[in-house]
Amino acid sequence: MLGVVNADYLVVGAGAAGLAFADALVDHDPDVHVALVDRRDGVGGHWRAAYSFVRLHQASQFYGVGSTVFGGGVQRSGPEAGLYERADQPAILDYYERVLATWLPGRVSTFFRHSYADGLVVPIDGGEPLVVPEHCRIVDARYLAPEVPAECPPRFRVDDGACVVPVNDLPQLAAHAEYVIVGSGKTATDAIVWLLGEGVEADAITWVRPRDPWMLNRAVVQPDPAVFLGMAATVMRCASEAVSLPRLFLELESAGVMLRLDRSVEPTMAKTPTLATWELDLLRSVERVVRLGRIRSVEPGRIHLAGGTVDVAADAVVVNCAADGLKNPARVPIWGSEAITLQPIRAGFPCFGAALTGYVEATRDDDAVKNALCAPSSYGNSLEEWAVMNVLGSRNVAAFSAEPDIATWVSTVAINPARVPPDHPGSPALDAALEDLATFGARGVTRLAELAGLG
DSSP, X not given: OOEEOOOSEEEEXXXXXXXXXXXXXXXXXXXXXXXXXXXXSSSSGGGGGSOTTOBOXXXXXXXXXXXXXXXXXBOOSSTTTTSBOOOBHHHHXXXXXXXXXXXXXXXXXXXXXXXXXXXXXXXXXXXXXXXXXXXXXXXXXXXXXXXXXXXSOOSSEEOTTOEEEEGGGGGGSOOOSOEEEEOSSHHHHXXXXXXXXXXXXXXXXXXXXXXXXXXXEGGGSSSOXXXXXXXXXXXXXXXXXXXXXXXXXXXXXXXXXXEESOTTSOOOBOOOOXXXXXXXXXXXXXXXXXXXXXXXXXXXXXXXXXXXXXXXXXXXXEEEOOOOSSOOOOOOOSBOSSOEEOOOOSSSOHHXXXXXXXXXXXXXXXXXXHHHHSOOOOOOOSHHHHHHHHHHHHHHHHHHHTSXXXXXXXXXXXXXTTOOOTTOOOOHHHHHHHHXXXXXXXHHHHHHHHHHTOO
């Protein structure tokens, strides 16, 4: 007879979302028992396979779980003096290990190097599977799990003799005459900033950038309510008067909210990671940018793309940074008949969305009520999808903020970027931001919905 998983909830995926959900659930339901299942050998999800020079693109305080604040305060020196600290990979993994250690024995069980399918928890390295009892609720924390280049083969053909490596291998490589960075997102920008910081000349870098991205100015996405809510108010004020989405992004650029790499190109990609202006300056120093669509194949000395072919050095190293870090599948009800499927709730900030899902699960009984409070949002990609993300997120904020207990709880957790802590002394800047949100918030959401084609 097979063994049984002794748990009320089985969280499939021990990365950022799964841990944020489990933390809020056990923090607000004293009787619940949670089991974590993950194919990796510990907590942390994709961070365990990330490149060594990675950092959070946002302040550490916006990341992690609700019960334990992550990261330090404002940086006093360096290129980001005045901005809040951003953790590197070792700090992220250490934080999650410490969080796991705080959960009482008997409340949370872990099954690392295991997978889940069809009611069974199966050891990856062999052994007898365990049965998940019918009363145990499945929590799918894998639905939006990011891909990382180290675990994804290139999406193009690599001919014999061509040197193509994942970004993880970059620090171990010998010096090359030319580095070809493939990708338009945060991983590609990280790779270029790292190379330039290591002394590689900008003219030794070729950047294959199928689409140009819009990015958020990190200076306005900070754990200071006057700053963050001021940014949100600016977005809504500009949105309320926007004649088109491309024009809106240009207005947000003028307002210091959005950044783009090349002022002569209007970006079509709006996943909007945060970027500091010092990074932007470095990235703009790379002048050889290839905009010929996606790569089809790489051979020694030549790269074939959808829109043409470019020559590179015969020994050029092609650095693949093009994994799908922010997936955008169809939105499904978070509370479904088969599983609780973790998805963003407000615009972005998946840790907050997962924690809020855990809190609502612990404090409400009816799935219909839960879904009404926390409908799924999504990540941005195109400008239209960015608008959809903000509309759905704003509608959700209005719904869950109307519940007094939820409003109180979200004001206490640092992973809620829009929180105003109960002990906040207030300031003229915060008052102005709140007044502008009251004036422009509803109008901005309505206009974004119109521009995105939402009902």
